[in-house]
Amino acid sequence: MIALFYRIAILKRPIVLEIGILTCLLMMVWCYSLQKNWTTITANRQMEVTKRILVYPDELKFNGNFMTGMVTDVQTGQREAVIMSFKSPQMLKKIDKLTTPSIWLINGQLKPLIPHTNENQFDNLTYNHHRRICNQVQITQIEQVNEQKQGIIGWCHTLRKRLSLYFETLPYPLSTYCHQLIIGSSNEDSAGLMVSVKRLGLLHLFCISGMHIVLFTDLFRRLLAHLWWRKESIDIFLIIILPFYLLVGGGATSLVRAVIMAELGLLHRYLNLDRLDGWALSLLIGLVLDPLLLLTLGGQLSYLLSFVLQVLPESVRGFKQSLLLNLISLPSLLSYVYEVHLLSFGVSYLIIPLFSTVIFPAVLVGALSFSFFEPLAYLINAGLRCFQYILNWLADFPGMIHFGKPPLILALLLFFASLFVISQDASLKSWKILALLYVITGGIIHFPLNGEVTFIDIGQGDSILIREPFNHRVTMIDTGGKLSFKKPNWATARHSQDDAQRITINYLKSKGISQIDTICLTHHDADHIGYLTTILENIAVKRVIVPAGMEKQPALLNKVRNVTNTTPIIIPVTDSVKLSSFPLQILHPFFPGEGKNEDSLVLTGKFGGKKFLFTGDLDQQNEEKVIQKYPQLKIDILKAGHHGSKTASSYSFLQTITPKYAIISAGRFNRYHHPDEITIKNFQKLNINYLSTQQFGMIQYVYYGHNGKIKTTLRGDETSWTLPNYLHN
Template sequence: MLGSLWFFVRILLLDKRNLTMISLLLGMVITGYSWGLKNHLYRQQVTQTTEVRQHVVTIPGDQFHINGNRLTFVGRDNSMHQTVAGMAYLRDRYQVQQLQHSTMDMQITVDGQLQPLMPPTNTNQHDFRPRSYSQGISNQLLVKRIDNIRLVELSRLDVHYYRLLASRYFEHLPSPLSNYCAQLILGETVQQRDHDFQESVRRLGIIHLFCISGLHVSALVAGISLILTYCRITRETSEWLLIVLLPFYAIIGGQSVGLVRAVLMTEAHLIGRKYYQLSALDTWAVSLIGGVFINPWIFLGLGGQLSYLLSLGLQVFPKEWGNFRQSLTLNLLSLPSIVSFLYEVHWLTFITSFVMIPLFTYFVFPAVIISAITYRLLPGLASITNNLLLGIQRVLVTVSACPGMITFGKPPLIVAIGLLLVTCLTIDHHWHFSYFALGMTYLIVFIMIHYQPLGEVAFVDIGQGDSIIIRTPFNRRVSLIDTGGKLQFSKATWARPIDASNMAERTSVNYLKSKGIQRIDTIYLSHHDADHIGYLASFIKNFKVNEVVVPSGMEKQRVVHQSIEVVSKPPIVKPVVANQSFPTGLTCLHPFTVGKGNNEDSLVLWGHFGKLRFIFSGDLDQQGEQAVLHRYPCLRADVVKLGHHGSKTSSNKKYLAALHPQIGIVSAGRHNRYGHPNQETLSTLQQLRIRKLSTQQYGMIRYRFCGPYSYWTTTLKGDELSWTLKPSKSN
């Protein structure tokens, strides 16, 4: 928006009527196009699950990925006449091997379900829908059965043909050179094996190295111009060839944000040189307007913000600035966006950027491109470049492991914009006082995020599992009841997918970091089922955890120690039985004796937060509930976390009636195979006039409190995901 405004102000100041009229017309066209595109995609969205039978989906050869036996793709549903994102599971190993090495398009005949795109269901969870919209996708296809797979020869007029050829060519390069080529030249996402490196880049806050990676377009243009000059082609002809060819490269390169921006800036510069000399800032504004025209959702992602913001900085920096000052300024410009999306920054970020920006700009990017082009003739050069990249990755992984990660938290949008404006003013004036004012502004925002007066009890939408966060006011105490987890079913080795992240990292871990949390006082594990403790290692790696509390008898189990020993100094494991209280405000009511960590041994916790009394009972069965009631006949609770995800094996009617709760919380996954919550449990709630709140329907459910003030809030309104809710079964 700021870039567009700058461009039109510049046009008006030129006092040229024709140019002004053309610019205004262009602005109206872009606005109308963007509005029409959004409406078109929204009209295509289905509102409920739609069963599809014998639909033929055409999938370009470069638009599908196989992980284990899981096939994900972007293809054209020929029956619905729209582009869809889809997922299917392949039947046998032969199919997997056949498709992994395919250089052809694929046509599959499927039965399945067409569904709307899933919105984020937890507070501050990443929203993937804008990226899908930018690809023309408004629905997702969940394939239940593949009836037929047919491989189709690609047309040489199809852009996917050249992308696939390049992709297969890059696969022959050594790793990580192959991944750099795929990411830089084709705009592909990195492979799973580079997750550690990408995590290091994220932790060090130097993700902008890849967001401004469109710099390699300058190297390509310079190389092509040099070759054409040696071929005795005039400069005029060379420039026209570049003007014509660069858009094709942007398409073949996957239309990544950095690439499109770099191509648009180069095009504006070349065309402006012929007709009207535009300044560097004007070419940037042209690229911004063109980028918004191509992708109206461009600034809803970190890549889009950093690519345009940092390239703007590079255009306006005085030439006399050295690398040190440029590096400092780029870090300051990127910081508001980085803390808004990643919530963290490492104190070594500036030093790393100071070294890496010139290294990547003047050596790594050109070396990667040259090595890729000359691999067949000079494989030794590719080997040298690959060894250099391996060395850089080892250094970055080592540096990122150093202590010094600062969890800043997520500032509100208006505050993030304010931080950016203050940063721009600081850079523009370059006074010592202005840098002091900027530092104080960040300090104030940091304190606002870390010392919020509101406490909360948050029921995380973790899927089919439990994960409950309890924070007291000003984050004096932070505790977690269960971590969630994924039940693992038996699969052949070849069919097991490799996941670089898990549900906890995308939801509860992400949420805690967005609130500025770096430590967890206590993690309570109700029992040893995977859907309650499966993500424990993720919390141990991401936070300083003081202790892990388990029901007595579970403390020596291998599954617990494997999860906590992922760090050099694991937390204390503390076994407990009934009648023990904790500084976090919770009291243990069950188990009464040493057990094995099964459902019947579940940890039952009671606590008073704000105006309400809560009880959390894991997967305790009805017999255990009656035993708790017998031991504590005066027990009362305003809010009950229903046992075993609402299964009929828990939630005894007499037990609930004795507690007199106002609200019953169900934590269960959508489309779960068990049919949780059970209809019998729902009937019990209705008979006792207990209000049901389910993570299936409302996403994250939060009770927030401060002294006498309190309120409930949910991430979803309740009707957004009606298409995901199945009728209850008999479990």
């Protein structure tokens, strides 16, 4: 802001300075009032509600018997997120087939949204704030569903839903392309399609954006010109229709920008704006609609790349333009995605012309022809399969750089250095300096001076990461996981990312970690090893150690067999086994077992001047055996056994090992009511400070040398409404 106003001041044009200051003041007032409104309407606890809600059918998503979506409270006008698990296939089918807006009378629980609870995890709270949503309603029963009288907005939502149902009848991958490119939504096959697209950095092609609006307007111009429409009439038609397409297309950030800029371009003769004026005005309008716009990857890339396209000289075209656009977007991409494929710098140059001249028109033709001439649609579908095969083939090429998340100051430095390089005909020396900055940033991420012991908030489960300074060794204790309960066939959910993918893998990639030296599995329960396959599929693992006897258990072997990558070495251990290059001492089991709770792997180690003890789900009886065999065992930080259950962490055990801190890893609203009140009272009697992932999210001990400190992702009050009273310390 200082640099901006300095630039405006040296222009010596008072009117520009006055308008700039006035605009900033208005934006500050707008942001403050919006933030205050969010604070006012956010619920502070869970409460039972009966209310009427306005539901647009295209804003509901279904996965098995589970529904999520956005609705509007009829009485207050507030937007709210909704979730519901259906008990019968009849009700599910009835709701899924709704195509018109409707008013529902519902019973349920209103609750505040939970923020992200792990470092670098997707922030659901901020994402919903973008959509002006502050609360969530968990629907328990739908009492009535009454059709709502439609206006123009309702008609747009109806059209979008009917198009979605029609696209679902198309063959794959044509159906997915239609969903992505025409109405900006996803269907059950989208995840598989988008894997290669994301790896190659082509995500912007499959999100409705400026290019799609240009193609749509060009298509309408050609069509209407053939019908002898006048140019002025065509412009007026496009000015009117584009806002409606904004609703039909899903209203994504990039689409909002593209529509605003298209509207300003069509109004050029009346507004007398040049291209940069139009871009700036579209940014201001975008910020009024969503003040958090530039805090998202989509917002940054959409406005940044469109800005660069406005200021690049006419002489910069073709591959050079594609390279510079990739370069300027790289700091933002690395800050959100943490990795980049080397092929993305060249593939986008080759794919974009093919996409705009062949793929996009073919998708439109395929969608239109399926209802009256199926052979043409299936021919186009075969072509799309070939295109998808090429994308998958390219994505499997070596060249994925696991860069990690740059620190904010370095990300900004990289961004401004990239701007400098592309803003002029930079010398070779400038390119070398930019390359050196990337090397230094990568070195800081991959060879950090600090180490960490991190208790990941993985829900009702355990997952602990130990990373030594300079990433010398990376060790993981358990992977977390969920117990699966059999559901009827109609309720079977399609594949979606599990918590390990969304949380653990995301965190590892943000730290530049692409290899784990050792995974320690304490026992065979699903909440400790359930996500093993996900970890092995995404991260290279050298070896897996398990309590002796567990290496024969089907629960473990099935997860390892399902891995398509290289299978790690499995090493069964007892306390008598000494492993090379392993930062922990094994204290239990004493002899082979079956991988049950009583056979849990117990590990201890010293990091940053503090001694840690990790006990898995070891029961009290075997805790006593451990301290009998190791009577001198004293520790600083204990991972509380069995998620704080009363079956572990006995008073005598705690009294012997004298921890200063106890870390409890347990899920919110878990069915076992962990941690138990008895365990909490034991901690309190012995003056042991206890921290729960339920309350504080990810808990980290970050250390330099022999000194460190405990950090938590949450302050502790954000999710207090989810906790029992005895956890409010």
